[in-house]
Amino acid sequence: MRELVVLGTASQAPTRQRNHNGYVLRWDDEVILFDPGEGTQRQLLHTGVTATDLTRICVTHFHGDHCLGLPGTIQRLSLDRVPHPVAVHFPAGGAEYFARLRHATSFHETAELVVEPIEADGQRITVRGGTLEARRLRHSIETYGYRLVEPDGCRMLPERLSAYGIAGPAVGELLRVGHLDLAGRRVTRDEVSVTRPGQRFAFVMDTALCDAVYALAEDADLLVIESTFLESETALAAEAGHLTAAQAARVATESGVRKLVLTHFSQRYSDLRRFADEARRHFAGDLVIAEDLTTVPVPPRRVASAG
Ligand SMILES: [Zn+2]
Secondary structure: OEEEEEEEOEOOOOOOOOOOOEEEEEEOOEEEEEOOOOOHHHHHHHHOOOHHHOOEEEOOOOOHHHHOOHHHHHHHHHHOOOOOOEEEEOEHHHHHHHHHHHOOOOOOOOOOEEEOOEOOOOOEEEEOOEEEEEEEOEOOOOOEEEEEEOOOEEEEOHHHHHHOOOOOHHHHHHHHHOEEEEOOEEEEHHHHEEEEOOOEEEEEOOOEOOHHHHHHHOOOOEEEEEOOEOHHHHHHHHHHOOOEHHHHHHHHHHOOOOEEEEEOEOOOOOOOHHHHHHHHOOOOOEEEEOOOOEEEEOOOOOOOEEO
16 A cells, blocks of 8 residues: 555644644555654544554654654654664754654653664665655755655566466566577567556655755655745745745656645645645646645556566
């Protein structure tokens, strides 16, 4: 199962409808919690995602709306006696903040955290089902966006295999070597298989427009991106190191994004239909204005291409 569970969609200050940030990506066996803001534990409860489900936590930066839920979430891992290690990634420059949040209060620590800070732009981490890549964004403090890339796969076509009379260990050899010599004929892997396109997910939080935003969004099946402001506040957005809905939508179009999820809205806007209207003027694909406690499926895999 691959889906995004939205816990919170507010930016600086929560509203009656919007909790601080928090997003869970279910990617088969990998369940990643991004940017746990205040209230994350309770929001998780509403969505049915448990602490035991989590395999990894990624923090983009150490502003409160993206990390003040860390103490509660980390303590909950121990309270629930989560039996597997949980990896945690965050900007290395914020290690002191992480240390404080991790041990913000006294608790009986039993859960194992595997702490792997992001030390450099472009750092890659192998996860179940792909590679997680961090890119340095442009904000007032050290901030990284994340991109999860599943490698392309190869799907054998049983009817073609049987037409050539290939079965058993010969299939494995064909996969490994790339070809198979039958009586008087060489069969290549491409003749009996199709490429299974890998899926891509990108998570872009607080940033001014910069190259890393495009690098993260490139060909994403699902892009979750901040759009704190509307185009009418473009100057304010640039000054504060944030994006507008129009900018986020244009990035999505220029990067070949299939499904665009806008979030991290400023508390100054009460009617978010304006975000949809603005984004639609620049993006023709699948658009979601994120709402708390909703689920956004990762779009179905792109159609496999022959050989
Ligand atoms: Zn923020």
